[in-house]
Amino acid sequence: MLESEKVLASTLLTPGLLILVLFIAYPFVMALWYSLTSIRVGDPGQFVGLDNFVKAWNDTIFQVAFKNTVFYTFWATIFKLALGMWLALLLNRSFRFKRIIRASMLLPFIIPTVLSAFAWRWMFDPTFSVMNWLLFHTGMIADRLPFLSSGDWAMWCAVLVNTWRGMPFFAITLLAGLQTISPDLHEAAALDGANAWHRFWHVTWPLLMPVTLVVVVFSVIQTFSDFQLIYVLTGGGPANSTHLVATYAYQVGVASGLLGEGAALSLFMFPVLFAVVWIQLRFMKRMEGA
Amino acid sequence: MLIERKWKKWIFFYIPMAVFILFTLFPFYWMAVTAVRPDPELYRTWRQANATPFWTLEPTLEHFKGLMQTTAFPHWLWNTMLIALVSTVISLVCGMFAGYALARLKFRGSEFLGTAIFVTYLVPQTLLFIPLADIIRDMHLGNTPWALMLTYPTFLIPFCTWLLMGYFKTIPKELEECARIDGATRFGAMIRIIFPVAIPGILSAGIFAFTLSWNEFIYALIFMSSAELKTVPVGVVSELIRGDIFFWGQLMAGALLGSIPVALVYSFFVEYYVTGLTGSVKG
Numbered sequence: 001m002l003e004s005e006k007v008l009a010s011t012l013l014t015p016g017l018l019i020l021v022l023f024i025a026y027p028f029v030m031a032l033w034y035s036l037t038s039i040r041v042g043d044p045g046q047f048v049g050l051d052n053f054v055k056a057w058n059d060t061i062f063q064v065a066f067k068n069t070v071f072y073t074f075w076a077t078i079f080k081l082a083l084g085m086w087l088a089l090l091l092n093r094s095f096r097f098k099r100i101i102r103a104s105m106l107l108p109f110i111i112p113t114v115l116s117a118f119a120w121r122w123m124f125d126p127t128f129s130v131m132n133w134l135l136f137h138t139g140m141i142a143d144r145l146p147f148l149s150s151g152d153w154a155m156w157c158a159v160l161v162n163t164w165r166g167m168p169f170f171a172i173t174l175l176a177g178l179q180t181i182s183p184d185l186h187e188a189a190a191l192d193g194a195n196a197w198h199r200f201w202h203v204t205w206p207l208l209m210p211v212t213l214v215v216v217v218f219s220v221i222q223t224f225s226d227f228q229l230i231y232v233l234t235g236g237g238p239a240n241s242t243h244l245v246a247t248y249a250y251q252v253g254v255a256s257g258l259l260g261e262g263a264a265l266s267l268f269m270f271p272v273l274f275a276v277v278w279i280q281l282r283f284m285k286r287m288e289g290a
Numbered sequence: 291m292l293i294e295r296k297w298k299k300w301i302f303f304y305i306p307m308a309v310f311i312l313f314t315l316f317p318f319y320w321m322a323v324t325a326v327r328p329d330p331e332l333y334r335t336w337r338q339a340n341a342t343p344f345w346t347l348e349p350t351l352e353h354f355k356g357l358m359q360t361t362a363f364p365h366w367l368w369n370t371m372l373i374a375l376v377s378t379v380i381s382l383v384c385g386m387f388a389g390y391a392l393a394r395l396k397f398r399g400s401e402f403l404g405t406a407i408f409v410t411y412l413v414p415q416t417l418l419f420i421p422l423a424d425i426i427r428d429m430h431l432g433n434t435p436w437a438l439m440l441t442y443p444t445f446l447i448p449f450c451t452w453l454l455m456g457y458f459k460t461i462p463k464e465l466e467e468c469a470r471i472d473g474a475t476r477f478g479a480m481i482r483i484i485f486p487v488a489i490p491g492i493l494s495a496g497i498f499a500f501t502l503s504w505n506e507f508i509y510a511l512i513f514m515s516s517a518e519l520k521t522v523p524v525g526v527v528s529e530l531i532r533g534d535i536f537f538w539g540q541l542m543a544g545a546l547l548g549s550i551p552v553a554l555v556y557s558f559f560v561e562y563y564v565t566g567l568t569g570s571v572k573g
Contacts, residue, residue: 006398008391008395009391012387016384016385019440023443028413030421031418031420086306090310095307103560105311108317110552110553110563112504113507113523114507115321115522115526115544116321119317119321119542122320122324130344134343169567173567222414226416228508231527254423259421277412
């Protein structure tokens, strides 16, 4: 029986597909249905068409949350890419204690985000902040900085923490890419008189492009749909000024029990994620063709 | 070789590297110092003259003691470990089977299925959590560890499948064919020949999956309500902040203890983890 490739293939694929269909495809369809109804906890509600989406569109908190999400994703990705690339180039050299340093550089990515975000929140604490202490005693500030108590500052703090967490992922993946580049290319370029910057820009960067693109796509998806970091760092406050789409959807859908509206809010992430995934798939096809 | 002057090496290598190390590791140092700092010192404002923020002269274990005695922390640690282990094993088994089928067997729609599995990999948990909470409740899984053991594989299976599919493709077909000639069935050859050869790949996928489940938060936050059934991240958030009061000493002690097991697992398998991490994005 199992000798037939078709039968064997479907037997092997069934367990995995069952879980994916049951807990991804099915809830996705349900999310679409929820978003079109006025369902709330304990009340199945009724079909309301696109009302939830229209309401979200006109909701000023949602507008802020969407802007924040774009801002957060954009800047965090830029910083993660720039710093991660720099770190990868540093780690690509040979030096003492290389293995242990490389291993410890990945720690922010391993340690649960919620737990490390608490450490950051404590460092940003308005009264007991170690950052304020440091800046004050080195004479850089005269009064404390409102790290998490002002919306603008808090968004930049979130970008900082996200960069701290995601940078190692970029660095280690780019490092793996760097190690596939033959040193001969660099030597040849150096013999032709190219300086370090030119060697990076004309040799390393183009050769790393495929890896870079894939890492950026993954990071954009993770950052755009982020929840835990903001949930711990600011909880969306002060005065709802630092919500992301996901944390606001949680507040409406779970904390207030408006399931339909919450589902509609989180579906606003979908077009952006879809576009990113589509680009990724197109790119993969092109790589296979090449 | 490219020759460098000494001062250049300081400016372009040692100093940036030192800054990176400091930036990366300082929060962990801070976690550790806070966890052993006695309360009166902890709540000394940043402007007080006798503040010694970077070390403490009277380290104490009272926060760890409080954490163990007044909260369900040991339960949380155990739950996190068990859930991460079970969901990793489920995902590995599914991923090995599916990865083998996609890498080695010819059937209609294999390319489509491969792409579909890859796409589910990119669906974030935050898109689905609202209806999923209802599905879990309707299946009577709410507030049981199975709610997480069955949903974590949704973001682990796609990754395991892709990583292992790539790995299986690098194993020469002849190996399997030899076993078949000796009378092994296709399934038997897969289990006894291919899987043992693929152990490094399986280990990479497993370590990476384990750290991902240890880190998961939103599903655990929504599906678990009893204090002693929570995972470490959720327990710390929901039980160590009472009202508006943050118990910073216990919070940092909990963060430290909750990080150590996953950091230990990682430190034993760094190379496998890195292979998993870099493989996870290759596609």
